[in-house]
Amino acid sequence: MKKLLDLITEEVAKAFEAAGYNTSYARVSISNRPDLCEYQCNGAMAAKKEYKKAPIMIAQDIVAQMTDSSMFEEVAAVNPGFINIKLSGAYAAQYMTEMEADENLSVEKAAEPKTIMIDYGGPNVAKPLHVGHLRSAIIGESIKRMGRFMGHKVIGDVHLGDWGLQMGLIITELQERQPSLPYFDEAFSGPYPEEAPFTIGELEEIYPAASGKSKVDEAYKEKALEATHQLQLGRPGYMALWKHIMTVSVADLKRNYQKLNVDFDLWKAESDAQPYIPELVQLMKDKGLAHEDQGALIVDVKQESDAKEVPPLLLLKSDGSSLYATTDLATIVERMKLFNPDEIIYVVDKRQEMHFVQVFRAARMAGLVKEETGLRFLGFGTMNGKDGKPFKTRDGGVMRLENLIKDINDEMFKKIVENRSVRDTEATKTAEMVGLSAIKYGDLSNQASKDYVFDVDRFTSFEGNTGPYILYTMVRIKSILARYTEGGGVLENGKILAPANGVEKDLMLKCARFNAVMENAFDEKAPHKICSYIYELSNDFNRFYHETKILSEENEVQKASWIALLDLVRRVLEACIDVLGFEAPERM
RNA sequence: GCGUUUGUAGCUCAGGGGAUAGAGCAACGGUUUCCGGUACCGUGUUGUCGGGGGUUCGAUUCCCUCCAGACGCGCCA
Numbered sequence: 305m306k307k308l309l310d311l312i313t314e315e316v317a318k319a320f321e322a323a324g325y326n327t328s329y330a331r332v333s334i335s336n337r338p339d340l341c342e343y344q345c346n347g348a349m350a351a352k353k354e355y356k357k358a359p360i361m362i363a364q365d366i367v368a369q370m371t372d373s374s375m376f377e378e379v380a381a382v383n384p385g386f387i388n389i390k391l392s393g394a395y396a397a398q399y400m401t402e403m404e405a406d407e408n409l410s411v412e413k414a415a416e417p418k419t420i421m422i423d424y425g426g427p428n429v430a431k432p433l434h435v436g437h438l439r440s441a442i443i444g445e446s447i448k449r450m451g452r453f454m455g456h457k458v459i460g461d462v463h464l465g466d467w468g469l470q471m472g473l474i475i476t477e478l479q480e481r482q483p484s485l486p487y488f489d490e491a492f493s494g495p496y497p498e499e500a501p502f503t504i505g506e507l508e509e510i511y512p513a514a515s516g517k518s519k520v521d522e523a524y525k526e527k528a529l530e531a532t533h534q535l536q537l538g539r540p541g542y543m544a545l546w547k548h549i550m551t552v553s554v555a556d557l558k559r560n561y562q563k564l565n566v567d568f569d570l571w572k573a574e575s576d577a578q579p580y581i582p583e584l585v586q587l588m589k590d591k592g593l594a595h596e597d598q599g600a601l602i603v604d605v606k607q608e609s610d611a612k613e614v615p616p617l618l619l620l621k622s623d624g625s626s627l628y629a630t631t632d633l634a635t636i637v638e639r640m641k642l643f644n645p646d647e648i649i650y651v652v653d654k655r656q657e658m659h660f661v662q663v664f665r666a667a668r669m670a671g672l673v674k675e676e677t678g679l680r681f682l683g684f685g686t687m688n689g690k691d692g693k694p695f696k697t698r699d700g701g702v703m704r705l706e707n708l709i710k711d712i713n714d715e716m717f718k719k720i721v722e723n724r725s726v727r728d729t730e731a732t733k734t735a736e737m738v739g740l741s742a743i744k745y746g747d748l749s750n751q752a753s754k755d756y757v758f759d760v761d762r763f764t765s766f767e768g769n770t771g772p773y774i775l776y777t778m779v780r781i782k783s784i785l786a787r788y789t790e791g792g793g794v795l796e797n798g799k800i801l802a803p804a805n806g807v808e809k810d811l812m813l814k815c816a817r818f819n820a821v822m823e824n825a826f827d828e829k830a831p832h833k834i835c836s837y838i839y840e841l842s843n844d845f846n847r848f849y850h851e852t853k854i855l856s857e858e859n860e861v862q863k864a865s866w867i868a869l870l871d872l873v874r875r876v877l878e879a880c881i882d883v884l885g886f887e888a889p890e891r892m
Numbered sequence: 893g894c895g896u897u898u899g900u901a902g903c904u905c906a907g908g909g910g911a912u913a914g915a916g917c918a919a920c921g922g923u924u925u926c927c928g929g930u931a932c933c934g935u936g937u938u939g940u941c942g943g944g945g946g947u948u949c950g951a952u953u954c955c956c957u958c959c960a961g962a963c964g965c966g967c968c969a
Binding site for chain 1: 893894896897898903905906907908910911912913914915916917923925926927928930931932933947949950953961962963964965966967969
């Protein structure tokens with residue numbers, strides 16, 4: 305379906321043409337003065353220069369051509385040259401009816417679907433997920449779902465960190481603790497044990513211990529670097545250990561992401577890109593892009609237009625082992641080969657922007673991607689505590705994601721049982737659903753690129769711009785619809801009538817914005833625009849609800865119309881929260 | 893030091909070349925023939941849109957500069 309603003313613009317453009325003005329000035333926008341009108345066109349003021357005429361005169365000429373259009377209830381030319389528009393109620397109702405009949409709720413799917421890969425999540429194996437991983441998962445998941453809603457083929461890849469120094473650190477620490485294990489015996493000819501020599505709990509304790517030691521003990525760090533290198537060279541014992549680490553860790557990660565309702569199509573890892581590294585390095589050398597510098601192999605990626613010199617990309621360390629950038633470039637090679645995407649989007653902490661600038665430039669210089677392939681860095685800001693500093697536990701440690709989720713769910717559970725007589729089993733499940741909405745909405749309602757304050761009390765509140773408020777509104781609608789059908793009503797039978805009052809019209813016009821909002825939010829990769837939209841839509845519904853007694857309405861046609869409108873609002877809200885990555889319960 | 897980025901109400905955040913810069917929270921007051929009151933309505937010189945210049949008929953929005961914070965600057969990821 306066409307967007308309502310486009311339809312209005314087309315109609316206004318006809319008036320511009322009839323009055324003898326260039327139709328390019330006819331663009332209509334939503335009014336910023338809702339007390340005066342619903343839509344406005346500022347084109348008369350912009351056209352002033354071309355026609356050397358007072359804007360108000362131009363506006364009057366145009367308005368004169370619009371007065372008999374059935375689309376409008378009211379049009380006016382206002383000083384200094386605004387064209388103010390009110391839509392006719394019948395037209396709004398007609399739009400609602402068409403929207404209701406459209407399974408995509410008026411959103412037009414992409415005419416040419418793209419293959420888009422989203423690199424998000426990015427956890428390191430053998431380390432527990434902490435709050436730092438929250439944003440990538442939540443934002444990435446939402447963008448993936450938006451893309452799919454718009455009709456694109458979107459592939460989400462978790463891109464595990466399984467090949468860097470942290471693996472060497474774990475191997476080194478394991479050797480310190482259990483030197484007799486066969487993995488460290490170079491003479492051992494196998495086969496290695498099938499059971500991992502550690503549990504996930506032990507693994508999560510080993511890494512921080514090793515990391516701590518490496519910072520104070522130079523020799524220890526050397527060992528870890530060497531172990532990393534040996535792993536990259538494929539030393540059998542280390543490879544066997546690496547497999548154990550992966551098995552144990554990935555199972556745990558999957559469990560945790562599932563709790564967040566975050567789902568990856570691919571569980572690829574840095575190690576998967578390793579086979580592509582030799583040819584990558586050779587290519588970079590052959591093309592004259594890579595050269596040696598202080599023993600390392602580097603690629604100059606600076607450009608003349610840079611305000612500040614961009615440092616070279618390090619392709620290989622002086623000991624020949626690969627680095628972050630090497631792996632990311634090799635991953636691009638792999639992705640192009642396996643999936644040939646039109647675009648790759650990286651949802652990563654914004655502090656890594658420079659790294660991606662280097663990687664993208666190198667990838668383009670070397671022709672690893674097609675010219676038209678998009679490489680997009682979507683950096684997100686830090687999640688801070690109420691003090692404005694990075695979010696920590698009460699004693700100053702790193703907050704594990706599991707614990708954060710548990711805290712929120714406990715809080716939600718308390719609120720739910722306090723106010724409702726729901727059974728405990730149901731309350732637990734409901735608390736999880738509402739809790740997830742609190743976390744995700746709290747995050748996504750902020751612009752991704754900015755730092756934001758994670759405030760548990762605010763996010764879990766049922767009042768204000770929060771996930772629980774949105775869910776409450778939806779549950780309320782569902783409740784009314786359920787009563788209607790219980791009373792023998794049929795949802796599909798209603799024809800939506802022209803709005804009975806201004807509040808109902810506001811609700812309709814807000815509904816009608818859905819397609820434009822979704823399209824724009826995806827274009828800009830801005831989930832927060834969906835949040836602010838459903839917040840406004842919820843407010844409009846609650847206002848309407850407050851003024852209108854729906855179920856007790858005696859005129860059955862009117863009642864059916866309202867029910868149909870409610871069902872439409874419900875569907876729009878469902879679609880939006882699904883894209884945001886959470887769900888509404890039946891009761892709460 | 894260089895660079896990137898942010899600065900909007902007491903707090904948390906939207907917005908964005910145009911008509912009176914908006915929401916929520918917090919504070920105070922109101923709404924009950926109630927389909928879920930975890931709702932709705934109202935009140936405040938809520939404000940030098942960080943300061944100063946410039947472009948423009950018009951700047952909070954674009955450009956420059958200064959101030960403040962965050963972040964990044966070759967062998968970690």
